[in-house]
Amino acid sequence: MTDLTQSTAPSSDDIETVARQVIATLPPAFAPHAKDIVLRIEDVAPDDMLDELETDDPLELTGIYDGIPMTEKSPSEPQHFPDTIWLFRRAIIDEWAERGDVTLHDLVAHVTVHELAHHFGWSDDDIAKIDRWWE
Structure with missing residues (x-):
C-alpha cells in the first residue's frame, strides 16, 4: 500500500514545467505559432472568468485559452492583449x-494541447473528432 502521509x-x-515541455516539443509546423503564448498557472479560475463561462464550480475548469484563434486574426486589427x-x-x-x-503528466499535457x-x-x-481522450 502506498504511504500517502508523505505525499504532497x-x-x-x-x-508549468510539464506544460512548457509540451510546448517545447510541438511539431515544427506548430511550434513557431505557440512561442508567444503566455502560460498562466493558477489554483482555480478567477470568479470573473467563471461568470463569463456561466459556471459556478471552479473545479470543472482545468484550462482555458484566452485569445484570438489564429484563424480569426487580422493584421489590420491588432490584438491588444497576449494569447494566454x-x-x-x-x-x-x-x-x-x-x-x-x-x-498527472499525461493529464497536464492533454489539457495544454487542448x-x-x-x-x-x-x-x-x-478536437473531439480526433481526440478520444475522454471516452
Missing part, C-alpha cells in the same frame, strides 16, 4: 484523482 500535491511550478493559456492546478489535480487512470488547439483555431467539436 503537485505545485504550480510542477504543472490558463491552467488551473486544483481542477487538474481533482480530475487526476477522480480519473485514477492517467498520470488549449493550444483552440489557439490554432480548432473548436471543441473539431
Whole structure:
C-alpha cells in the first residue's frame, strides 16, 4: 500500500514545467505559432472568468485559452492583449484523482494541447473528432 502521509500535491511550478515541455516539443509546423503564448498557472479560475463561462464550480475548469484563434486574426486589427493559456492546478489535480487512470503528466499535457488547439483555431467539436481522450 502506498504511504500517502508523505505525499504532497503537485505545485504550480510542477504543472508549468510539464506544460512548457509540451510546448517545447510541438511539431515544427506548430511550434513557431505557440512561442508567444503566455502560460498562466493558477489554483482555480478567477470568479470573473467563471461568470463569463456561466459556471459556478471552479473545479470543472482545468484550462482555458484566452485569445484570438489564429484563424480569426487580422493584421489590420491588432490584438491588444497576449494569447494566454490558463491552467488551473486544483481542477487538474481533482480530475487526476477522480480519473485514477492517467498520470498527472499525461493529464497536464492533454489539457495544454487542448488549449493550444483552440489557439490554432480548432473548436471543441473539431478536437473531439480526433481526440478520444475522454471516452
